[in-house]
Amino acid sequence: MDVDKCIACGLCAEKCPKKVDDLYNESIAKRKAIYVPYSQAVPLKYSIDASQCIYLTKGKCGACEKNCPAGAINFKDVEKTISINVGGMILATGFDSYDPSSLDYFNYATCDDVVTSLEFERILSATGPYQGHLLRPSSKKGPKDAGKPPAKIAWLQCVGSRDINRSGHRYCSSVCCMYAVKQAVMAQEHSNTPLDCAIFYMDMRTQGKDFDRYYENARKNGVRFVNTRVHTIKRETGSDNLILRYVEENGTAREEVYDMVVLSTGLVINGATVDLAQRLGVTLGEDNFTKASCFAPVSTSVDGIYACGVLTGPKDIPHSVMEASAAACAATVGLAPSRGTLIRHEETPEERNIDRQRPRIGVFVCNCGINIGGIVRVPEVATYAATLPDVTYVEENLFSCSQDIQDKMTQAITEQGLNRVVIAACTPRTHEGLFQQTLINAGLNKYLVEMANIRNQDSWVHSDDPDQATKKAKDLVRMAVAKVRLASPLTQSPLGVSRSALVIGGGLTGMISALMLARQGFPVHLIEKSDILGGNARLLNSTWQGESVANRLEKLTDDINAEERIQVHLCSSIKHVEGFVGNFTTEIAGNGESETIKHGVAILATGAKESKPAEYLYGEHSGVVTNLELDAMIRTDDHRLRKAENIVFIQCVGSRDANRPYCSKVCCTHTIKNALALLEKNPEVRIFILYRDIRTYGQRESLYLEARQKGVIFSKYELQKKPVVIAAGQCLEVLFHDPVLDGNIAVSADLVCLATAIESHHDASLAQFFKVPMDQDGWLLEAHQKLRPVEFATEGVFLCGMAHYPKPIEESISQALAATSRALTVLTRDQIMVGGVVSRINPELCCGCQGCINVCPFGAITFNLDRQAAEVNAALCKGCGACAAACPSEAPMLMGFNNEQLYAEIEMALCS
Amino acid sequence: MTSQEFQPKIIAFVCNWCAYGAADLAGVSRMQYPPNVRLIRVMCSATISAHHILKAFQQGADGILVGG
Numbered sequence: 014m015d016v017d018k019c020i021a022c023g024l025c026a027e028k029c030p031k032k033v034d035d036l037y038n039e040s041i042a043k044r045k046a047i048y049v050p051y052s053q054a055v056p057l058k059y060s061i062d063a064s065q066c067i068y069l070t071k072g073k074c075g076a077c078e079k080n081c082p083a084g085a086i087n088f089k090d091v092e093k094t095i096s097i098n099v100g101g102m103i104l105a106t107g108f109d110s111y112d113p114s115s116l117d118y119f120n121y122a123t124c125d126d127v128v129t130s131l132e133f134e135r136i137l138s139a140t141g142p143y144q145g146h147l148l149r150p151s152s153k154k155g156p157k158d159a160g161k162p163p164a165k166i167a168w169l170q171c172v173g174s175r176d177i178n179r180s181g182h183r184y185c186s187s188v189c190c191m192y193a194v195k196q197a198v199m200a201q202e203h204s205n206t207p208l209d210c211a212i213f214y215m216d217m218r219t220q221g222k223d224f225d226r227y228y229e230n231a232r233k234n235g236v237r238f239v240n241t242r243v244h245t246i247k248r249e250t251g252s253d254n255l256i257l258r259y260v261e262e263n264g265t266a267r268e269e270v271y272d273m274v275v276l277s278t279g280l281v282i283n284g285a286t287v288d289l290a291q292r293l294g295v296t297l298g299e300d301n302f303t304k305a306s307c308f309a310p311v312s313t314s315v316d317g318i319y320a321c322g323v324l325t326g327p328k329d330i331p332h333s334v335m336e337a338s339a340a341a342c343a344a345t346v347g348l349a350p351s352r353g354t355l356i357r358h359e360e361t362p363e364e365r366n367i368d369r370q371r372p373r374i375g376v377f378v379c380n381c382g383i384n385i386g387g388i389v390r391v392p393e394v395a396t397y398a399a400t401l402p403d404v405t406y407v408e409e410n411l412f413s414c415s416q417d418i419q420d421k422m423t424q425a426i427t428e429q430g431l432n433r434v435v436i437a438a439c440t441p442r443t444h445e446g447l448f449q450q451t452l453i454n455a456g457l458n459k460y461l462v463e464m465a466n467i468r469n470q471d472s473w474v475h476s477d478d479p480d481q482a483t484k485k486a487k488d489l490v491r492m493a494v495a496k497v498r499l500a501s502p503l504t505q506s507p508l509g510v511s512r513s514a515l516v517i518g519g520g521l522t523g524m525i526s527a528l529m530l531a532r533q534g535f536p537v538h539l540i541e542k543s544d545i546l547g548g549n550a551r552l553l554n555s556t557w558q559g560e561s562v563a564n565r566l567e568k569l570t571d572d573i574n575a576e577e578r579i580q581v582h583l584c585s586s587i588k589h590v591e592g593f594v595g596n597f598t599t600e601i602a603g604n605g606e607s608e609t610i611k612h613g614v615a616i617l618a619t620g621a622k623e624s625k626p627a628e629y630l631y632g633e634h635s636g637v638v639t640n641l642e643l644d645a646m647i648r649t650d651d652h653r654l655r656k657a658e659n660i661v662f663i664q665c666v667g668s669r670d671a672n673r674p675y676c677s678k679v680c681c682t683h684t685i686k687n688a689l690a691l692l693e694k695n696p697e698v699r700i701f702i703l704y705r706d707i708r709t710y711g712q713r714e715s716l717y718l719e720a721r722q723k724g725v726i727f728s729k730y731e732l733q734k735k736p737v738v739i740a741a742g743q744c745l746e747v748l749f750h751d752p753v754l755d756g757n758i759a760v761s762a763d764l765v766c767l768a769t770a771i772e773s774h775h776d777a778s779l780a781q782f783f784k785v786p787m788d789q790d791g792w793l794l795e796a797h798q799k800l801r802p803v804e805f806a807t808e809g810v811f812l813c814g815m816a817h818y819p820k821p822i823e824e825s826i827s828q829a830l831a832a833t834s835r836a837l838t839v840l841t842r843d844q845i846m847v848g849g850v851v852s853r854i855n856p857e858l859c860c861g862c863q864g865c866i867n868v869c870p871f872g873a874i875t876f877n878l879d880r881q882a883a884e885v886n887a888a889l890c891k892g893c894g895a896c897a898a899a900c901p902s903e904a905p906m907l908m909g910f911n912n913e914q915l916y917a918e919i920e921m922a923l924c925s
Numbered sequence: 926m927t928s929q930e931f932q933p934k935i936i937a938f939v940c941n942w943c944a945y946g947a948a949d950l951a952g953v954s955r956m957q958y959p960p961n962v963r964l965i966r967v968m969c970s971a972t973i974s975a976h977h978i979l980k981a982f983q984q985g986a987d988g989i990l991v992g993g
Contacts, residue, residue, distance in 0.1 A: 803969055919980050
């Protein structure tokens, strides 16, 4: 397939006689041997499945080649080997969903209505096999079957995860609890009738940001959570219903009938990745994840090769996206000196001045093969276009986007002296950039082109009504002509960039970020409010993998002190911030002096703190300590630890309750790590861990397994039935209810360790200084929780570490690298371009009400007291036009979409 | 369709980043819908004020959709 020629008309797939399983839809649906992998594929191009194509396998057919209007099919295409010289490599090979076929007790292979979570994901999707209708696969064997909706669905957690018995995967896949809750909630939303959803789980691991809230809401909305592992799924005789057998917490055997069962399958590294790693010499650890130190989470055993995503361990989307940026940072540190050396610049002709010229509009109507021309009567549209005011040139094209037509268009613009252009073709969302480039090549300002979408929004959606489609095409062309008539050239002007960074917070995260920025070649100011670098890391003993935090911190401090590009400001705080991306001016104060710093970017790494509990006799009895205090006792070899007989840990102290409805994420691992350290010191000590859900997600599960093997006693408690701690002289009496024994237990403890919540510093002034939002729990709120995890809507400001949400060291370091990576996208530029589609306020019309300032989501508008008018900072404006709508006197004008243009479009849309 | 049948004129103001993209995707998926609607692309649905809506009604629109 020649992707340059393919116009994605879909004729090839329509004519292709070969139907095959659609792997994207988990084989629940069929597709053709020539296909688009999925509907949002970028670029939107067809490809041939060589293993299925009749021509490529048997030498006959060629229907696609005969029917392709663009001549894009090339059966002679062969695999090519290309050599590229690179300075670094990043492995982002992803994962496979665990195949549960071999688990005979689940009957996945024999029951249609037992599906994997990925299959269920497709069933719920609008682009899936049932167009988003929730249906039982057993009732939908062919496209003609109407299908029946399920009334009762079960999710079984930990299929192929936390299972050393059958799958051999002892790790937790990290993401399945959350996706099961999401699927249950979405299934209820998709169902027209009440839907009974039950999730059978071992521990609910919803440790991510805002995940616990979602879980609690699902519970409130009727999703049932059953704490057990289902041992058998069987089909009911004579129906497709499924019988689930399981044992309740108190030992009662139960049977329940469901319409559908979703297996929450885990994440698996596939064989192809293992082969690739072998060829590259990259060592994979147990379970085929890369082996990396917690201090270098995206590194591999080979220098210059980095990894991200599930390959480094099971993880969700935000963490994977973060790691992707982190790997980019790590891979480019060594390449910094050669940055920009391979850039090529394009020569463009000088822009023609069209001031005071009467509009001369050229209209190019595209047939898009038969995509438009097969429905819309293109010659009629072209003839009509010629009658519109100021249209001086009209041309009909077969494919407007093809290179030869582009060249002809450039020529026509120049020869005909056109100063406005309308392209009636496909969508500006994919092709506006291309046609803007055509205008640039013809010496015209790129904002003088308008597209009339007569394909995606006309011929494709009214294919059964050529008359109406043709009428609509004429309307769309008339609207576009009216709009472009009123268009004026827009300019973008360069603005210099202060190529230095400000990192706020001198904890481990801020230190890593500062060091990386410096090693990428940029000066850094590192601000720390206390008199020493290190933050919370100074209180920690080891990472979950057992590496010493103190050693790493010492080395890091030395590196920072030795780095000339880093200026450390201890005992300092921020007093004032002004400016915007590329051009911030910040005033800092420390040691009685103040200093003004100019910087292009800011990284917020202000961390969080361990909360001090007001329960379980903390602060009243010396035998009650927090995990960080226990760390110190272990470090200093406190005598109380050696002679202790019983030690009790209580989890979720101050987390996951009404005050702090979030999980502090690190405490389960921290507790178990400390429990193992205590056993090492004193193998005779008996350790009890009272928990709500053990959340040793990912590969940390191995610690949980080890602790249980070594005899640590785990007992689950409910929020309504918290343990009770009573003073008993030097000792403490801990009372709790064990659900498995279904009895009350009293333990005489020498020490009670509380896994206390991590809480935000609630530093509202920092958020205000940089105009960034803070969520209800006090965590800084990123621009997009999944896809922009270290950025803010405010450009040039980034976040990392626990200021974002509680997280372990390796995740904080990933985030520090990621924030650095994103900051480099600003710092590596000499200048930023501002302007284009932005708002401008006419001071003559501004009445000074400041309504626009309140509605601007980007803080781009300020009030100029001298001129008594609001002003837009083009560097901050994103061109949403909210100000234009809010203004009572239409003073703001969104360039390229101004009210005159919108009114003209409205008028032209309705005048026929 | 008979000549007497009421054919409404609908104006849709659609956000470039979501609703306009969705309308494109409806085309990619070849979903069919009545040809009575004319889409006007805006950079954010927040830019649509009462003025635009009144203007459209004034010009003869029977219905208005703001998608964003």
